[in-house]
Amino acid sequence: xxxxxxxxxxxxxxxxxxxxxxxxxxxxxxxxxxxxxxxxxxxxxxxxxxxxxxxxxxxxxxxxxxxxxxxxxxxxxxxxxxxxxxxxxxxxxxxxxxxxxxxxxxxxxxxxxxxxxxxxxxxxxxxxxxxxxxxxxxxx
Amino acid sequence: xxxxxxxxxxxxxxxxxxxxxxxxxxxxxxxxxxxxxxxxxxxxxxxxxxxxxxxxxxxxxxxxxxxxxxxxxxxxxxxxxxxxxxxxxxxxxxxxxxxxxxxxxxxxxxxxxxxxxxxxxxxxxxxxxxxxxxxxxxxxxxxxxxxxxxxxxxxxxxxxxxxxxxxxxxxxxxxxxxxxxxxxxxxxxxxxxxxxxxxxxxxxxxxxxxxxxxxxxxxxxxxxxxxxxxxxxxxxxxxxxxxxxxxxxxxxxxxxxxxxxxxxxxxxxxxxxxxxxxxxxxxxxxxxxxxxxxxxxxxxxxxxxxxxxxxxxxxxxxxxxxxxxxxxxxxxxxxxxxxxxxxxxxxxxxxxxxxxxxxxxxxxxxxxxxxxxxxxxxxxxxxxxxxxxxxxxxxxxxxxxxxxxxxxxxxxxxxxxxxxxxxxxxxxxxxxxxxxxxxxxxxxxxxxxxxxxxxxxxxxxxxxxxxxxxxxxxxxxxxxxxxxxxxxxxxxxxxxxxxxxxxxxxxxxxxxxxxxxxxxxxxxxxxxxxxxxxxxxxxxxxxxxxxxxxxxx
Numbered sequence: 118x119x120x121x122x123x124x125x126x127x128x129x130x131x132x133x134x135x136x137x138x139x140x141x142x143x144x145x146x147x148x149x150x151x152x153x154x155x156x157x158x159x160x161x162x163x164x165x166x167x168x169x170x171x172x173x174x175x176x177x178x179x180x181x182x183x184x185x186x187x188x189x190x191x192x193x194x195x196x197x198x199x200x201x202x203x204x205x206x207x208x209x210x211x212x213x214x215x216x217x218x219x220x221x222x223x224x225x226x227x228x229x230x231x232x233x234x235x236x237x238x239x240x241x242x243x244x245x246x247x248x249x250x251x252x253x254x255x256x257x
Numbered sequence: 258x259x260x261x262x263x264x265x266x267x268x269x270x271x272x273x274x275x276x277x278x279x280x281x282x283x284x285x286x287x288x289x290x291x292x293x294x295x296x297x298x299x300x301x302x303x304x305x306x307x308x309x310x311x312x313x314x315x316x317x318x319x320x321x322x323x324x325x326x327x328x329x330x331x332x333x334x335x336x337x338x339x340x341x342x343x344x345x346x347x348x349x350x351x352x353x354x355x356x357x358x359x360x361x362x363x364x365x366x367x368x369x370x371x372x373x374x375x376x377x378x379x380x381x382x383x384x385x386x387x388x389x390x391x392x393x394x395x396x397x398x399x400x401x402x403x404x405x406x407x408x409x410x411x412x413x414x415x416x417x418x419x420x421x422x423x424x425x426x427x428x429x430x431x432x433x434x435x436x437x438x439x440x441x442x443x444x445x446x447x448x449x450x451x452x453x454x455x456x457x458x459x460x461x462x463x464x465x466x467x468x469x470x471x472x473x474x475x476x477x478x479x480x481x482x483x484x485x486x487x488x489x490x491x492x493x494x495x496x497x498x499x500x501x502x503x504x505x506x507x508x509x510x511x512x513x514x515x516x517x518x519x520x521x522x523x524x525x526x527x528x529x530x531x532x533x534x535x536x537x538x539x540x541x542x543x544x545x546x547x548x549x550x551x552x553x554x555x556x557x558x559x560x561x562x563x564x565x566x567x568x569x570x571x572x573x574x575x576x577x578x579x580x581x582x583x584x585x586x587x588x589x590x591x592x593x594x595x596x597x598x599x600x601x602x603x604x605x606x607x608x609x610x611x612x613x614x615x616x617x618x619x620x621x622x623x624x625x626x627x628x629x630x631x632x633x634x635x636x637x638x639x640x641x642x643x644x645x646x647x648x649x650x651x652x653x654x655x656x657x658x659x660x661x662x663x664x665x666x667x668x669x670x671x672x673x674x675x676x677x678x679x680x681x682x683x684x685x686x687x688x689x690x691x692x693x694x695x696x697x698x699x700x701x702x703x704x705x706x707x708x709x710x711x712x713x714x715x716x717x718x719x720x721x722x723x724x725x726x727x728x729x730x731x732x733x734x735x736x737x738x739x740x741x742x743x744x745x746x747x748x749x750x751x752x753x754x755x756x757x758x759x760x761x762x763x764x765x766x767x768x769x770x771x772x773x774x775x776x777x778x779x780x781x782x783x784x785x786x787x788x789x790x791x792x793x794x795x796x797x798x799x800x801x802x803x804x805x806x807x808x809x810x
Contacts, residue, residue, distance in 0.1 A: 122644040128653070147315045183645070212644045213634065217314055220629035220652075221307040225315065237629055237656045240596070 118162065118174065121182050122215040128236045129229075131219050139218030139227030140211075151210065157198055158207035164196030165189060165204070259535070263287040263503075264806055266524045266538040268510045268553065271355020272788040273772035274544030275488025276403075278504075279496035280796035286803065288502040289536055291526055293509050294320045294351035296489070297358060302479040306628040310350055310359040310739075311477025313342035319359055319479070320351030324685035327548070330694035332733035338682055347579070347693055347737030349546050353506055354489025356546075356739055357785065361476035361601060361625055362457040362485050364409040365782035366400045366790075369393040369420045370610050371617075371667070374778055378616045384669035384698050385576055386616075389777045390749045390758035393420050396790045399797070403789035404455075408463050408486040411455035418450065418606040428460045431469060434597040436623045436660055443719035444605055454604045454622055457785070459484040464491060475599035476625045508534075509686050513541055513557040513566055513768065521566075521768045527686045539806045540767040540799075544792075547577060547741035547774040551676045552691040554745070554762075554770070565678075567745065567755045567762040567770070574676035576743040577695055578779050579736035582729050583705035584621065584663025585712035586639050587721025594657035600626035608711055609667075609781045615703040617667035619781030621712050624661040632656055639725045660719070662712040663727060665740065666705050667781040669698035674735035676744050695735035705730045740784055745774035760795035771795050 119131035119140075131137075144152050165185050166174040174185060188194040189204040196204075218227030228234070264286035267278045278290040297319060308315040316322075321341050329337045329345035341348045349356045370377045372389040380386065401424050403409075410428035413419050430453035433441070437453075444451035458480075459468045469484040483490050496502035507529035514523050514535065523537035543550050551574035555565035567573050604622035612618045627635075633652055637643050639659070641651045674695025682690045709726040716724045730736075748754025751763035756775050762768040773779075773788045780787065 123649055124646050126646065126649065128649075143315065186644075213314075215644070216633040217307055217630055220633045222305050224303070224305065225307060233629055233652075236653055239629065 118182075118186070118211060119215045119218070121179070121186055122212055123219050129232050131215050133229065134219050134232050135227045135229040136215050136218035139221075139225055140214050142226040143214065148214070154202070154207060154210065157202055158204075158211070161194075161196050161198035161202065161204060161207065162189070164198055165194035168195030260537070262537045263289050264539045265289070265542060266291060266536050267542040267544055268524060269355065269544035269546065269549070269772065270353050270488065270493060270504065271350075271544060271546060271772065272357050272488060272785050273792040274542065275354065275357070275493045275496070276789055276792035277542050277544060277771050277796050277799075278502050279492035280793065280800060282496040282499040282502035284800040284803065286501060288496065289538070290493070290496065290502055290504045291508045291510055291524065291536075292353050292504065292506045294353065294506065296353040296504070296506050297479055299479045299481045299483060304474040304478055304481070306630055309477035310356075312628065312631060313348070317341055317348060317350070321348070325351070325690070326682060326684065327690050328679040328682050328692040330692060332696060345693065345734070347548055347741055349739050349741060352489075353493060353504065354487040357457070357487030358479050358489050359477055360487070360739065360785065361599065361783070362785075363601065363622070363783040364404065364411070364455040364457045364786045365620070365780070366420060366422070367393065367780040367782055367787050368418065368606070368609055371778065371780045374617060377610070381616055381669050381698070381700060383671065384700070385672045385753075386669055387746075387748060387753070387777055390747055391794070396787070396794055397421075397423065399790040399793035400786060402793045403786055407457055407488070407491050407789060408459055409455050409457055409786075410460035412453040413455055415450055415452040416606050418609060426455055428463055431458075431460045431471070431602070434600065434602050435595040436593055436600070437602040439593070439660075439719050440603050440623060440662070440715065444603075444715060447715065447718050449605045449607045449715070451603050451605050454601060456599070457486040458599070459486065466490065469598070471597045473596055473598045473626045509688070510545070510553055511556070511686065511688055513543070513553065515557070515559050515561060515566070517561070519561045520766055531686070540769065542769045542771050544770070544772045546772050547744045548676050548691050548693065548737065550770055550772055550774045551744040552678055555678045556689055566768060567765065569764065570752050572746065572753065572755050574744050575672050575674075576670040576746055577674045577676055577693065577735050577737055577741065578668045578670055578743045579738045579740040580619070580665030580779060581668055581697065581701040581705050581736060582663055583619070583666050583708040583712070584661060584727050585709055585716055586635070586659060586661045586725050586727060587716035587719070588639060588655050588723045589658045589660060589721055591720070592657045593660050594626070596626070598626055600624060604664075608708060612704070612707055615700050615707065616669060617781060618704055619664045619666040619708055621662050621664040621708065621715065624663060627661075629656060632659065638727055639723070660716060660721070661727070662715055664708060664712070665781055665783060666701060666708055666730070668736065668779060669700045670743055670778055671695060671698050671735070693735065693737065697730060697732050697735065699732065702730055702732060740773075740779060742773035742776040742779040742784055745770040746777050747775040748777065759798040760791065769795065769799070
C-alpha cells in the first residue's frame, strides 16, 4: 500500500525506505491509539480488493491497487467495514504516515539511509549546522 | 515546612514572565519564577523534523506532554479532549523561555494605528474592537529596551510604513539568502517597500553569545549555538545572577491564593515531585500566555471571587485570538532552496493598513526553510495529488524550487472566542483544564483573501511559473497557537477589560497579568516583541511604585 503512495522508480519506494517499520514503531508509541483504526482499516483494504477484483490487495497488479486506493480516498470503496469506518479517513492516515516515514528523520525507523533526502539533494547525514562550505572531493 | 516568603511570584517564564522576573530582581525584589516545563538547552534538542514545536506529529519537543490535555468545543457543540500536538489545542510551549526557546524570532514593533484601531476604522460589528489604553509612543522606549537587551538583528530602514524609532537595531541583518535576492527586486518593481525582517537572532556576536550559523534547524527548534535570543538565554540567567531570583522548573501552578480581604497572598503549586506547595508573596504576576493565564485566574475561586480572579464582569478568557495566516505558494523553474537558515528574510508592510473593503491587514514575508515532510504534506495546497507517482515527481523536481510568501492577518477580536475551565476534565494534577471555543470574525476572511492575492502577485512578479493562494482561515474555529493573545485585555474601563494599562488586574492591589493575554488586538505582526515591550513597560511601573513589602501590607 505504501509503495503505491510513494512508488519505487529511479529512487526507492516507501517500503524499501522502511515506511512499514516506521508505522509499526509509531503504533507502539505516539500513534498507539490508532492501532484499532489500522487493524480495521487493513482488513477493510482486503475487503475492498475482494469486492472489486476477488483477490487480496497484495495479489493485485499496480493499476488495480491504485483503483482500490482511489476508491478508498473518495469514500466509495466496497466492503462491510467501511459501513462503520471511513475509508477516506483511514487512507488519509496512511498517506500522512507514509510521508512522515519516507521524508522524516531516519531515527524513527523510516527513510532508510536517508534515501529521500538524497533524492532531494539535501546534505546527509544532517550534521547540525551548515555543510555547504565543506571542501568537495576532487574528481567526484 | 513553609516556603520562605518572597516579594514576588512570577508564574511562567516565557517572553513576558522572564523579563518581569529579571526587572524585579534587578530592582532588589526577591522573586520566585515558577515554570511548568523543564529547562532545555540545545543539547537536549535532537533536531527532529517530526518532533519539534513547529511539526509535532510525533509530539512537541518542548512540551507540554500528555499530562496536560485541553478541551476543544466545536461549533456544533461537540467536545473533544485533545493532546498538545492537536491543532485545536492551541499549543505554544511549556519550558523555560516558553515560546522564545524555539520560535522563529521575528521581532516586530506594532504600528501606531495598531494601538488605536477603533478610532482609525470605527466600531466593527460583531467585534469587541477597542483602542488600547497605551499608545505606541508609551511603548517605544520599551520596544527599544527589548531590542537591545534581548538582541535584534535586521534593518527596517527601507520600511516607510514603520512607526518612528529613536535608535536603530543593535545588529545588522544576516546576509541575504536566495529568496531575498529574488523577492526584493520583484517587490520594488511592484512599487512595494521590501526590507530585512527584524529578528531576535544574533547576526554578529552579541551579549556574550555567538552569531547565527545559518543552519536549517531554526523555527521549532532550540538554537544549536544559542544565537537565537529568547528569555532563557538572556534575561532569565541575568535574573538568577542577581541572587534575588529563584527559578523553579517543573512546577504546576494550581491557583492564586487570596485572603479574606481580597488581597493576593501567594500561589499554590505542585512542585517537581508532585507535592502541593504554597509560596507566599507580596505580589503575584501571571505570565502563562493567553490560554493558561485565564485558566489560572478562573481556577482561583474563593468566597470573595466565586467566578475567579479579575472576572467580575466575565471578561477573563474572552477575545482569544492568534493570527489568520494567509499567503501564496509559487513554483519556480530555478532553484530557490539554498539551505541557508532561518529562511525568512524579507518582508513588506505595505498592506498592514488602509486596504480597501476590510479593517487592518498584515505583513507579508517569505517563509522559513521547510523540511521535506512539510513540503510533502503541503503538496495539495499547490494542486498536486497527495500521493502516487505525481507526488513523488513533484517532490523531486520542486522541493528546491518552491517559495511561500505569507503573513499574519490582524484579526478582529470576538467576544465568543474564549478560554474557560472545563467543568469535567482535569489534568494529571487534578486541576480543571482549559476549554477553548469560538470562531473568526468575517473580516478576517476578507483580509486573508486580499493578502493572499497580494502574495500571489509578488510571487508572479518574482518569476513563479505557477502560484496558489493559501487559505488557513476557517470561520467556525478560533485561532490561537503560538501567537495566542487577547484573553485578559487591558483597558481603562474595568467593565470591559481585565487589567489596567500597567497590567494590574482591576480591583486587585497586587495581582498582575503580563503576557500576550493583555493585547487588545494582536497586530498584523508576530506578537513577541510587543509582549516583551509590555513586560518592560509594566515592570518599570511596578518597580517605580514598589514601596517595599511593609508599605504595601
